[in-house]
Amino acid sequence: MESSAKRKVLLGVTGGIAAYKSCLLLRRLVEAGCDTRVVMTRHATHFVGPLSFSTLSGHPVAADPFESYQVDGAEHVDLSVWADQFVVAPATANILAKSATGIADDFLSTLICAYDRPILFAPAMNHRMWSNAAIRRACGQLQEDGHVLVEPGAGWLACGETGAGRMAEPEFIHEHLDWLWHRTSLLQGRRVLISAGPTVEAVDEVRVLSNRSSGRMGFALARAAQRMGAEVRLVAGPVELPTPLGVCRRDVRSAAQMAQAMLEEAATADVVIMCAAVADYAPEAISGKRKKDGSPWQLSLLPTVDILRELGALPGRETRIIAGFALEMERELEQAREKLQRKGLDFICLNNPRTEGADFGSTQNQITLLDRDGTVQEWPLMDKLLVAERILRHAALRLGNMA
Ligand SMILES: Cc1cc2nc3c(=O)[nH]c(=O)nc-3n(C[C@H](O)[C@H](O)[C@H](O)COP(=O)(O)O)c2cc1C
Known part of the structure; x- marks a missing residue:
């Protein structure tokens, strides 16, 4: 994989079991030389403590409530200007729906609303939530708006059921980012x-x-x-x-x-x-339907x-x-x-x-x-x-x- 050195990556973490996988994603980004900052929703902090992310990133984590809106001197929407790549992983049904409609009612969704470039979302949820009509619409809207969704895989889900909704593996999310960063116009005009x-x-x-x-x-x-x-x-x-x-x-x-x-x-x-x-x-197709008459066909x-x-x-x-x-x-x-x-x-x-x-x-x-x-x-x-x-x-x- 090509180097992602000095890229400023803002990682948004929301409230799902897959939040632990974000620690692995963060580690990969740091190892690849990215300058990373982490923003967690209030619900995300119930799944993984901010300490894990601040230790891995080497920077304080921004998490709700609003009083903590200061990370290394950057306030409010400053982080969205600072970042040249925004990644939300895992992305809950909630954050996808909010992002698709412009709802900005906490720190992370406010930053998403203020960010004016494509965001990479890595959805993770129960397979029924993933196939919910409102979430399908939200995903379609986000893609139409130019954002990138790393499709979840199918398999065993933390809720004990099997189906589509498992967050893509951190390695794959990183590969996807790497591709976005090194995207070419190799076939432009072809x-x-x-x-x-x-x-x-x-x-x-x-x-x-x-x-x-x-x-x-x-x-x-x-x-x-x-x-x-x-x-x-x-x-x-x-x-x-x-x-x-x-x-x-x-x-x-x-x-x-x-x-x-x-x-x-x-x-x-x-x-x-x-x-x-x-x-x-x-x-050689025949018209009508051949009847079952017991003889070989x-x-x-x-x-x-x-x-x-x-x-x-x-x-x-x-x-x-x-x-x-x-x-x-x-x-x-x-x-x-x-x-x-x-x-x-x-x-x-x-x-x-x-x-x-x-x-x-x-x-x-x-x-x-x-x-x-x-x-x-x-x-x-x-x-x-x-x-x-x-x-x-x-x-x-x-x-x-x-x-
Ligand atoms: C144990 C548990 C696991 C959950 N896992 C998920 C999940 O994987 N995906 C999801 O969309 N919501 C999940 N939820 C529900 C979200 O936490 C809930 O919708 C919350 O409002 C999301 O808030 P946030 O998007 O601000 O983090 C889970 C809830 C609980 C209690």
Whole structure:
């Protein structure tokens, strides 16, 4: 991770069990050379004592009530002017709702209201609170206002239940900050086309054949490309994922529809990444619904359009980056290399759903990138957003070399 030296970070801590994880985040920030100050809500002080934070940061902690609004001589909203990064972790349902509506009824919410740059919120709460309609609206509003939400993960929650609402790990929040701080305009003015998700092939008018792709990797690529300044088009198979902010999305179902949409959109694209798990074979669909009559039903599957090959044949190939994904379970490198060459790609991202932590639907992925120049980069298991950023950096580099 790049150095975050001398960055002034204001850490807001609110009243949730995950407050203890903020101590670890604070330690990472301090170790990375950041100048940090901590503000706690009154409720937060019930979970972790201010002494922990003041010891780790080396500065007194600002906590309610109002009388303590002095930290190293800075008063009231001064801290929000001082900070060049504001992080709220954990962010309770309460602080998210207040921040989204401009309520400033204690020290932390007043500072949030006075801060005029993007704030990074790391929500943490019970899964029912996380899916509450008002909290969904608040999160949407905060993102619309330009703030950044580090999505909570799913798993065991302190309340004893299981679901989404666990605060992202401090390490990941730090990585996210690092990315924000070193965000680039590497793809500024470029058009990036991404495909994502599975395709669904009709067997009859009721039944379908599909696969287990969640679409997360493709959506992460779209989100990352948008943050790198690109104009992004996303062609998505049926998935339950929100469209990343600022991304233009086109929904499709079948491999044939995916091919049509990709070929239409690719004509003006500088970078095309085929991340969708497109069906290789599709049945000859029959009309109506086949009745269950006790006899075996043998499906005849026909090969679908080879989208990557068709993309490669479009005019303008020499100034366009085309990359694909290879999901392989045996002789992975060999198979991926063969696909790279057969399809004439610039690079290919090899992944294996048997890798621990990188199975279907996971928020993480482990990629080996093979370039047409023969280089191979094996990356560690990482959050898909960080994987996406690395892939796009590679695409930008290749694009730069083309110019
Ligand atoms: C034991 C306990 C754990 C809690 N954990 C959370 C939590 O993880 N997330 C959350 O949004 N609220 C949680 N709450 C509720 C908040 O503490 C409560 O909404 C409070 O008003 C938040 O205030 P603040 O946002 O000013 O810190 C918890 C409450 C208790 C008693």
